[in-house]
Amino acid sequence: DTAVSQTPKYLVTQMGNDKSIKCEQNLGHDTMYWYKQDSKKFLKIMFSYNNKELIINETVPNRFSPKSPDKAHLNLHINSLELGDSAVYFCASSLRGGNQETQYFGPGTRLLVL
Amino acid sequence: DQQVKQNSPSLSVQEGRISILNCDYTNSMFDYFLWYKKYPAEGPTFLISISSIKDKNEDGRFTVFLNKSAKHLSLHIVPSQPGDSAVYFCAAVVGGSQGNLIFGKGTKLSVKP
Numbered sequence: 001d002t003a004v005s006q007t008p009k010y011l012v013t014q015m016g017n018d019k020s021i022k023c024e025q026n027l028g029h030d031t032m033y034w035y036k037q038d039s040k041k042f043l044k045i046m047f048s049y050n051n052k053e054l055i056i057n058e059t060v061p062n063r064f065s066p067k068s069p070d071k072a073h074l075n076l077h078i079n080s081l082e083l084g085d086s087a088v089y090f091c092a093s094s095l096r097g098g099n100q101e102t103q104y105f106g107p108g109t110r111l112l113v114l
Numbered sequence: 115d116q117q118v119k120q121n122s123p124s125l126s127v128q129e130g131r132i133s134i135l136n137c138d139y140t141n142s143m144f145d146y147f148l149w150y151k152k153y154p155a156e157g158p159t160f161l162i163s164i165s166s167i168k169d170k171n172e173d174g175r176f177t178v179f180l181n182k183s184a185k186h187l188s189l190h191i192v193p194s195q196p197g198d199s200a201v202y203f204c205a206a207v208v209g210g211s212q213g214n215l216i217f218g219k220g221t222k223l224s225v226k227p
Contacts (some may be wrong), residue, residue: 040219041219094213099146099148099208100165105159106157
């Protein structure tokens with residue numbers, strides 16, 4: 001009974017390709033997030049959605065487009081992949097998105113751009 | 115410009131002893147702090163949190179201490195167990211924000227049997 005799941009777990013692709021990462025949570029949470037962990041191991045927030053609405057949009061290239069078809073899903077589409085996009089991407093969710101709530105993370109998607 | 119700093123990349127402790135992981139922050143607007151534990155090839159797992167109105171929170175073997183004047187928090191694990199070996203991330207949230215977690219770089223804890 002996985003709480004926050006991501007697919008695929010590993011993704012190896014060529015520069016210039018377009019790829020998507022899917023995230024689903026079965027916790028009944030209203031808010032979902034995408035984080036990026038770069039080669040220096042920093043975990044940084046990219047986006048958050050509350051009930052399918054964009055709440056946080058950090059300084060991320062517009063090649064990255066999150067899509068939330070319903071509040072249990074938040075997918076990440078990346079256009080024209082670049083070498084620097086190689087990282088681990090984590091999806092997370094929290095109950096309402098308040099600043100004193102616990103966020104629950106998925107297992108991560110390891111993206112390698114060649 | 116790191117707002118949350120974990121200056122020790124690694125820590126090695128003997129089983130049964132106390133592990134102390136440290137975290138410093140620069141933003142005085144942070145009002146909630148969390149510790150996450152991460153095993154290789156897994157996502158971060160929530161461990162314990164503390165609000166800025168408290169100076170201590172305890173949960174079993176884990177205690178978090180917050181010193182607001184020093185902008186410092188620490189996680190104490192006692193007694194340490196080999197299963198505690200993982201990377202520990204300190205994270206903070208600005209009051210009134212929409213749950214934007216700011217993470218430190220992590221400290222890798224190794225507990226030796």
